[in-house]
Amino acid sequence: MPSSRVTQADVARHAGVSRTTVSFVLSGREGMRISGEARQRILGAAQELGYRPNLTAQSLRTRKTYTIGLVSDSVASTHYAGEMIRGALEAALEKDHLLYFAETGDDPAVEEKLLQGMLDRQVDGMIHAAMSTRRSRPAGQSGGHRTVLLNCLDESGEFASVVPDEFAAGEQAVRLLLEAGHRDGIHVVGGHHFTRGKPEGVHAGHERMRGIEAATAAAGVELAGVVECDWSEPEHGYRATRSLLGADPAPTALICCNDRLAFGAYQALRDAGLDIPADLSVVSFDDSELASWLRPALTSIALPHHELGRRAVSLLLSDDLRPAVHRIPMPVRRRESISSPRR
Amino acid sequence: MPSSRVTQADVARHAGVSRTTVSFVLSGREGMRISGEARQRILGAAQELGYRPNLTAQSLRTRKTYTIGLVSDSVASTHYAGEMIRGALEAALEKDHLLYFAETGDDPAVEEKLLQGMLDRQVDGMIHAAMSTRRSRPAGQSGGHRTVLLNCLDESGEFASVVPDEFAAGEQAVRLLLEAGHRDGIHVVGGHHFTRGKPEGVHAGHERMRGIEAATAAAGVELAGVVECDWSEPEHGYRATRSLLGADPAPTALICCNDRLAFGAYQALRDAGLDIPADLSVVSFDDSELASWLRPALTSIALPHHELGRRAVSLLLSDDLRPAVHRIPMPVRRRESISSPRR
DNA sequence: GTGAAAGCGCTAACAT
DNA sequence: ATGTTAGCGCTTTCAC
Numbered sequence: 001m002p003s004s005r006v007t008q009a010d011v012a013r014h015a016g017v018s019r020t021t022v023s024f025v026l027s028g029r030e031g032m033r034i035s036g037e038a039r040q041r042i043l044g045a046a047q048e049l050g051y052r053p054n055l056t057a058q059s060l061r062t063r064k065t066y067t068i069g070l071v072s073d074s075v076a077s078t079h080y081a082g083e084m085i086r087g088a089l090e091a092a093l094e095k096d097h098l099l100y101f102a103e104t105g106d107d108p109a110v111e112e113k114l115l116q117g118m119l120d121r122q123v124d125g126m127i128h129a130a131m132s133t134r135r136s137r138p139a140g141q142s143g144g145h146r147t148v149l150l151n152c153l154d155e156s157g158e159f160a161s162v163v164p165d166e167f168a169a170g171e172q173a174v175r176l177l178l179e180a181g182h183r184d185g186i187h188v189v190g191g192h193h194f195t196r197g198k199p200e201g202v203h204a205g206h207e208r209m210r211g212i213e214a215a216t217a218a219a220g221v222e223l224a225g226v227v228e229c230d231w232s233e234p235e236h237g238y239r240a241t242r243s244l245l246g247a248d249p250a251p252t253a254l255i256c257c258n259d260r261l262a263f264g265a266y267q268a269l270r271d272a273g274l275d276i277p278a279d280l281s282v283v284s285f286d287d288s289e290l291a292s293w294l295r296p297a298l299t300s301i302a303l304p305h306h307e308l309g310r311r312a313v314s315l316l317l318s319d320d321l322r323p324a325v326h327r328i329p330m331p332v333r334r335r336e337s338i339s340s341p342r343r
Numbered sequence: 344m345p346s347s348r349v350t351q352a353d354v355a356r357h358a359g360v361s362r363t364t365v366s367f368v369l370s371g372r373e374g375m376r377i378s379g380e381a382r383q384r385i386l387g388a389a390q391e392l393g394y395r396p397n398l399t400a401q402s403l404r405t406r407k408t409y410t411i412g413l414v415s416d417s418v419a420s421t422h423y424a425g426e427m428i429r430g431a432l433e434a435a436l437e438k439d440h441l442l443y444f445a446e447t448g449d450d451p452a453v454e455e456k457l458l459q460g461m462l463d464r465q466v467d468g469m470i471h472a473a474m475s476t477r478r479s480r481p482a483g484q485s486g487g488h489r490t491v492l493l494n495c496l497d498e499s500g501e502f503a504s505v506v507p508d509e510f511a512a513g514e515q516a517v518r519l520l521l522e523a524g525h526r527d528g529i530h531v532v533g534g535h536h537f538t539r540g541k542p543e544g545v546h547a548g549h550e551r552m553r554g555i556e557a558a559t560a561a562a563g564v565e566l567a568g569v570v571e572c573d574w575s576e577p578e579h580g581y582r583a584t585r586s587l588l589g590a591d592p593a594p595t596a597l598i599c600c601n602d603r604l605a606f607g608a609y610q611a612l613r614d615a616g617l618d619i620p621a622d623l624s625v626v627s628f629d630d631s632e633l634a635s636w637l638r639p640a641l642t643s644i645a646l647p648h649h650e651l652g653r654r655a656v657s658l659l660l661s662d663d664l665r666p667a668v669h670r671i672p673m674p675v676r677r678r679e680s681i682s683s684p685r686r
Numbered sequence: 687g688t689g690a691a692a693g694c695g696c697t698a699a700c701a702t
Numbered sequence: 703a704t705g706t707t708a709g710c711g712c713t714t715t716c717a718c
Contacts, residue, residue, distance in 0.1 A: 060399050060403055101442060119395065235636075267638055293578075293606060
């Protein structure tokens, strides 16, 4: 904090008016009928002296800081989620707000400290984000201050939340395959993410699977198989894919629960001498950078990170902040990994 | 901002003492000889009422906000750089500071607005980050306030900056290959990033190439070739690699200027029926997630993002903030993509 | 040992 | 049309 900033008092002295008049002019308040001459002197003095308002002083008076806090569990684990923060930033900036950003690393003590730190600094609102959509609730008594949940849901239903429409995405994945003519050979790689470490699976897994099952049922098609596995590394997708290659009915298409699994599937299919999409079609979720880097480029249903971030902030700053779940559509990125099944 | 927070005055009233005494007790000032009894009453009242200090009021008085600003050009373009922010966050939190985070998207008007916004909110210091190491200078007159440059250099030499030691990394890449026995077949993919769009190349390119050349020269070895190309997509690495496959002397090893190029190289080598590392060794820079996902896993020299972020903040918050360039070592991640050349 | 009072930079009634 | 005055919640000097 530079010690010697120019204050309104300095400007007033320079312009030969009172501090009040300066305040009125500089905050651009209408109806206070200031003489055009005085206003010019003030504006000139402010300019000349390089006056900048002290926003901490201002907000002490107005009880509004034009800042919001965004705390997430971890942004580094799924890197492309940086887009989410970008979206939030963009929306905040449009409304002249600045963003405190921090991560808890899933440590409740850190979370508490961060939340308090932001609240003590009088943020106008808080966004509580999680990088994997799941149930979660803000620490402490979040009563009293404005909060929106980003990419996560709470049990109590007392908060507004913004999440991707995973269910619709699951349906969409199936629809892409059906359109291409696939019916009996559709396998899922990843499933609910039922694993030793996470026997209950992950939220996105449940929703995507529900969507997948709803869409197949609606078309009178039966899923040929679901291999449950960890979604975190291509390696798991590799193994899962190998395990289903001899299955009956013979696989004609793979729905991979994310791009990393799809990457692993690509490696497994290549090792098995299979061509994508001639021998097998692949569709995936997330649309990380990987999807466009793979050869053939991977058709993937995108996590709308940017939009999620934007919406959370604009909701927080809007005036109807009612508890409600806002589901953001997941757009399809059509590329080259789907074709008609060989017959 | 919740309108009805408990203030020190409330606590004082509740405890039957003056606001002054409350301030002394709550800020834990020694030597102010308060009776143990009064102190207990105050602490009790604060606890009971759920008192929390209003840090904006406090900092108006103390001229210290315990906040710092971090503005970067773009974090989304190189996603794994989220680690940098994480490192910064970690160091800030350790010293009880909160972080304003924002991005300019390379728009000078936005940059100016963000910088002013943070300064007007009386941040204790600013970090000016760029996601690709390059020459850059903070907008406006940054005189007066504390600043450190993160992952970028300035022309003027008036700021402290923290950057990766790209030169040493270049040397290291060569050394890894020499150790494995390579000599005359070492090709570089990427080079200085001399392209139509960026005829001057990129800073990391120049530094890595200087290191590569220094290390080969020191060993009396001549580089077999350098293919200049764009570093942004695997596709470019693919094409560059194909173009050098027939070269003379025959390539035995590839130094790829980043992991994306290496990914492209992998695809090209596979298409050419070549095995890594039996036929060709590959070493790369950055150590993004890709490096561990590839098969065989890619040996890469890591960008120390986390450490860069940490160091920038602890430098900013330290008391010797002299203009100086702090070069952070880039650690080698040894994996499976290097072996001895076939003879 | 404790309290009164001033002031950080700003806004906003209320007076002129 | 402009100035006076009283805070916002906190720290800090000085007096009792």
